[in-house]
Amino acid sequence: MKHPGKFALVLGLLCVAALLLAQCRFSQPSSEDESMTPSELIWRPPTENPLLGESSLSDPDVLTLREALRGKTVVLDPGHGFGDVGCAFPDGTLCEKDVTPVLVGKVRSALEADGVTVLQTHDGQQFPTVAELNALAQSLSYDLDGYLKRLVGQYSHRTPERQAETVRTFQEGMAEDDLFNIYERSYCANLLSAGAESPASLFVSIHVNANADSSALSGFELYRCTDTPYAEPSASLSDALAQGLAAAFPQTVQRQIAWDWEEAFAVNKYPDMPSVLIESGYATNPTDAQNLQNEAWQNAFARAVADGIEYFLLSGE
Ligand SMILES: [Zn+2]
Secondary structure (H helix, E strand, C coil): CCCCCHHHHHHHHHHHHHHHHHHHHCCCCCCCCCCCCHHHHHCCCHHHCCCHHHCCCCCCCHHHHHHHHCCCEEEEEECCECCECCCECCCCCCEHHHHHHHHHHHHHHHHHHCCCEEEECCCCCCCCCHHHHHHHHHHCCCCHHHHHHHHHHCCCCCCHHHHHHHHHHHHHCCCCCCCCCHHHHHHHHHHHHHHCCCCCCEEEEEEEECCCCCCCCCCEEEEEECCCCCHHHHHHHHHHHHHHHHHHCCCCCEEEEEECCCCCCHHHHCCCCCEEEEEEEECCCHHHHHHHCCHHHHHHHHHHHHHHHHHHHHCCC
């Protein structure tokens, strides 16, 4: 739909606004609930975050830490979804897109219990159309072209043609189909941040890895881009996540991978905030595949990722 009528536009805007409002409303901590919620299962006082012992925060207590986290906003992205199933588990029962919303949901619960506002690009159930994203951009006076030009304009060593091509790649990535692709997710993340009470401090995309050649490969991988205005804080975020994961899973192999613009994932290049992509394990490795489907492991993983994010948020970003 290239030229939506005024009514459709207003309706679309209302739908997106309602969606955003719902996301904000649902981000209240649920500590008063009688039953055990997922957030209670993986919540622990921020003072017990193993990373904060080394922080510059003096004499932290639960109240001041939760106060410090309140008002911070983050964007989480469950990798894949919808027509894009991601990698398959060898037993044929699961795809990447089935697992990543579960992991993200648990990270979200842990963060929200500590007062962090969490926005999600999608929930595995539905995603915004490009027309809805454009309508939201218009309502927020968000200038995508201006942002892209600023983003690529910093590379003075590149030719204007190369810069224009980079912008064009992004613009051509927008398509109305059953995919919510990497460009649309990045655009969505920027709009969620632009519409939030306070701009998002970070973007984390969670995935599951696979290797057809070797079932021996296992562990975590943390990807980022070295060629964005957020290269430095993205490196700090990657370090914080690596420390959180190392504290919870000392036996698990992990790798931090920094790629330049040409190699990096789009979700590490285009978000208007520090960005890290986490590969949470290999579906093709029997132990990882078992862990990724085990709720206790999922809870520990989510807590470790939340610990890393909270450490990043509290240590000056
Ligand atoms: Zn993936």
